[in-house]
Amino acid sequence: MKLLTKTSRIYLLFSLAIYLITGFAFYWIIRSVIYDEVESRLQVERQDFEAFMKDQESWSGSCYFVENKIDVLPVRQRAPITEEFKDTLIYNRYEANSDPFRQLTFYTTIGKLDYRVSIRKSLIESYKLIEVITLAMLTFLGLLLGSMFWFQRTLSGNLWRPFYDTLAKIKGFDLTSSKKIELAPEKITEFNELNEVLKKMSDKMQHDYRSLKEFTENASHEIQTPLSLINARVEQLIQSPELTSAQTYWIDEIYQASRRMSRLHQGLLLLAKIENKQFTDVEKLNFTELAISKLIDFEEILTIRQLKTFVVNEGPFIATISPSLADILLSNLLNNAIRHNQPGGQIQIKSTSGQLCVSNTGDKLKTEPERLFERFKKESTSADSLGLGLAIVKQICDNNQLQIQYTYVEGMHQMCLLKTELVPEPKSH
Amino acid sequence: MKILIIEDEKGLAESIVDYLNKEGFICEVASTYWQAHEKVNVYNYDCIIADLTLPDGEGFGIIETLKKISATTGVIIISARNALEDKIKGLTIGSDDYLTKPFHLSELNARLKSLIRRLNFGGSNEINFDAIQVQTAARKVFVAGKETTLSRKEYDLLMYFLSNIEVALTKVSIAEHLWGDNIDSADSLDIVYSHIKNLRRKLLEKSNKDYIQSIYGIGYKFVNP
Numbered sequence: 001m002k003l004l005t006k007t008s009r010i011y012l013l014f015s016l017a018i019y020l021i022t023g024f025a026f027y028w029i030i031r032s033v034i035y036d037e038v039e040s041r042l043q044v045e046r047q048d049f050e051a052f053m054k055d056q057e058s059w060s061g062s063c064y065f066v067e068n069k070i071d072v073l074p075v076r077q078r079a080p081i082t083e084e085f086k087d088t089l090i091y092n093r094y095e096a097n098s099d100p101f102r103q104l105t106f107y108t109t110i111g112k113l114d115y116r117v118s119i120r121k122s123l124i125e126s127y128k129l130i131e132v133i134t135l136a137m138l139t140f141l142g143l144l145l146g147s148m149f150w151f152q153r154t155l156s157g158n159l160w161r162p163f164y165d166t167l168a169k170i171k172g173f174d175l176t177s178s179k180k181i182e183l184a185p186e187k188i189t190e191f192n193e194l195n196e197v198l199k200k201m202s203d204k205m206q207h208d209y210r211s212l213k214e215f216t217e218n219a220s221h222e223i224q225t226p227l228s229l230i231n232a233r234v235e236q237l238i239q240s241p242e243l244t245s246a247q248t249y250w251i252d253e254i255y256q257a258s259r260r261m262s263r264l265h266q267g268l269l270l271l272a273k274i275e276n277k278q279f280t281d282v283e284k285l286n287f288t289e290l291a292i293s294k295l296i297d298f299e300e301i302l303t304i305r306q307l308k309t310f311v312v313n314e315g316p317f318i319a320t321i322s323p324s325l326a327d328i329l330l331s332n333l334l335n336n337a338i339r340h341n342q343p344g345g346q347i348q349i350k351s352t353s354g355q356l357c358v359s360n361t362g363d364k365l366k367t368e369p370e371r372l373f374e375r376f377k378k379e380s381t382s383a384d385s386l387g388l389g390l391a392i393v394k395q396i397c398d399n400n401q402l403q404i405q406y407t408y409v410e411g412m413h414q415m416c417l418l419k420t421e422l423v424p425e426p427k428s429h
Numbered sequence: 430m431k432i433l434i435i436e437d438e439k440g441l442a443e444s445i446v447d448y449l450n451k452e453g454f455i456c457e458v459a460s461t462y463w464q465a466h467e468k469v470n471v472y473n474y475d476c477i478i479a480d481l482t483l484p485d486g487e488g489f490g491i492i493e494t495l496k497k498i499s500a501t502t503g504v505i506i507i508s509a510r511n512a513l514e515d516k517i518k519g520l521t522i523g524s525d526d527y528l529t530k531p532f533h534l535s536e537l538n539a540r541l542k543s544l545i546r547r548l549n550f551g552g553s554n555e556i557n558f559d560a561i562q563v564q565t566a567a568r569k570v571f572v573a574g575k576e577t578t579l580s581r582k583e584y585d586l587l588m589y590f591l592s593n594i595e596v597a598l599t600k601v602s603i604a605e606h607l608w609g610d611n612i613d614s615a616d617s618l619d620i621v622y623s624h625i626k627n628l629r630r631k632l633l634e635k636s637n638k639d640y641i642q643s644i645y646g647i648g649y650k651f652v653n654p
Contacts, residue, residue, distance in 0.1 A: 217510055217512075220509045220510060220511070221482045221508075221509040221510065223509075224509035224529075224530040224531055225438050225441065225509060225530060226438075227530070228438070228441050228509075228530040228531035228532065229438060229440045229441045229444070230531075231531045231532075231533065231534075232440070232441055232444035232445070232448075232531075232534055233440070233444060235444075235448075235533060235534045235599070235602075236444055236447060236448065236534070238597045238599070238644070238647050239596060239597055245645060245646065248644070248645060248646045248647055249646055251647070252599075252646050252647055255599060255601070256601070258531070259531075259601055262531050266511070273512075278512070281513075297608075300582070300620045300623075300624075301619075301620055304619050304620055304623060305619075324513055
């Protein structure tokens with residue numbers, strides 16, 4: 001939920017509660033004032049009635065009291081109460097409906113007899129008054145609520161605008177580009193401070209990123225150059241005609257070792273680059289097609305190793321990734337399937353829209369499967385393997401919303417690429 | 430053929446010069462940016478081989494200057510940088526090839542010759558070696574006058590040998606020439622053997638000569654027996 005919606009909602013609920021309470025309190029106060037007024041007038045009329053009775057000593061129905069306004073009934077016995085106020089409805093024969101009245105009931109003695117006397121006063125006008133006041137109040141409170149809500153929303157919206165601007169800029173910030181983040185100075189101190197901190201942070205991040213990139217490039221240069229020299233000298237050396245077999249053996253050893261070191265170095269550099277997210281040219285790629293075309297590249301090796309390949313295509317596996325990384329990823333997976341296979345074995349590529357699996361026949365694992373993707377974890381002890389292939393695969397997956405899973409089913413080692421569930425991006429406002 | 434080698438690592442430059450001298454190229458070396466800049470402005474070269482990271486500047490600048498003076502000079506970049514953007518930048522500003530360090534001298538030689546062939550497309554596009562004739566434009570091979578069909582890899586292998594005659598080539602360099610860095614060299618050594626076997630058989634059938642000589646433990650050499 002957005003900040004503005006949240007504050008507006010809280011404000012609205014709170015105001016509504018307050019307004020309701022105020023409304024009820026108001027209603028109750030007006031009502032009690034009116035009742036108080038009516039009751040005191042009834043009391044006055046009671047005094048009038050009693051004074052009248054003292055004078056006349058008898059009650060005839062035809063007095064100045066209007067119909068329904070007074071009711072005198074002889075009773076045999078007095079009720080325990082002496083006087084009582086209550087609301088009642090009296091039938092109005094002119095308008096053929098019942099009207100609300102407030103009634104005062106008391107007992108009195110006229111002559112020798114006990115009478116119950118009820119004096120009533122109409123509440124019609126009072127109810128009208130309450131209705132009008134309530135309606136007016138509701139209208140005004142409603143208007144007030146509405147305008148306050150609108151005002152608060154506009155004000156907060158304006159106050160928070162720099163915050164949303166900053167947020168949008170931070171969202172669009174690209175660490176790998178050399179473009180610095182542009183945050184305009186704001187009038188509000190807090191936002192200004194926030195912007196300053198963010199600017200400092202992003203500048204530092206970009207600076208670190210650049211120096212790391214430069215470091216890997218320089219390291220690459222500084223290591224590859226002497227390796228080139230070794231290779232070049234060895235190549236010159238092997239041209240000399242009078243080499244003994246022992247010498248060629250040593251030279252070959254040196255040569256292999258330097259090539260190995262160079263490949264190792266390239267592998268580690270690649271890992272560093274993937275980790276630094278230096279591959280930013282992402283595209284939507286069909287991995288299934290890529291894997292099948294890779295098989296053609298490997299055709300000759302497959303023939304020599306007498307490996308049979310099977311492709312089960314049940315739908316394309318599509319992922320967004322840098323093309324060069326996709327190429328490395330698939331090469332490494334296939335290389336792995338070829339390397340750890342037996343002569344006459346099989347390689348199967350199975351693709352669905354949800355996953356892409358490369359399986360191969362081969363001996364059971366000697367190491368734990370969880371450690372397969374660690375750097376320098378070699379399954380074979382041969383010097384040919386660097387032990388970086390699967391670590392690179394893992395690193396590429398980790399950085400590209402992919403997942404790699406190893407399973408051993410029915411004598412087949414299976415490496416499956418899966419898409420990790422994407423965390424839904426927060427909606428921009 | 431006059432070639433300028435721009436490389437600050439003395440030993441490496443020396444090795445390249447030695448190697449290319451044997452192939453009949455005339456080589457000059459520049460070890461700094463400004464030295465290279467000066468040479469490029471004063472002399473004419475058929476090709477330059479340029480390193481990108483120099484002590485006092487970036488090789489890109491020299492290539493740009495060179496292309497302004499003489500657009501027809503061939504350029505091969507040799508660099509330790511293997512980032513895609515460097516390769517793309519290099520190729521867009523006018524270099525013809527990009528070789529990542531460490532490379533094989535034989536590979537550099539093969540690429541240089543192939544580049545020169547491309548640059549001189551108007552001239553003879555034929556390579557003749559003893560009974561072997563290759564028409565590079567059509568990718569056709571004739572042995573003792575008879576057309577011989579070679580697979581793509583066998584053709585590439587033959588071209589690699591023809592660029593490095595009488596030179597010992599390692600199995601690793603052959604494998605890397607044929608398959609690039611894509612396939613781990615250790616795995617591809619078997620295939621090198623099978624391709625050599627096929628090529629040797631095809632050449633032997635038509636010419637009755639075995640051009641490919643094995644060097645124990647190291648690799649092969651293409652010779653005129």
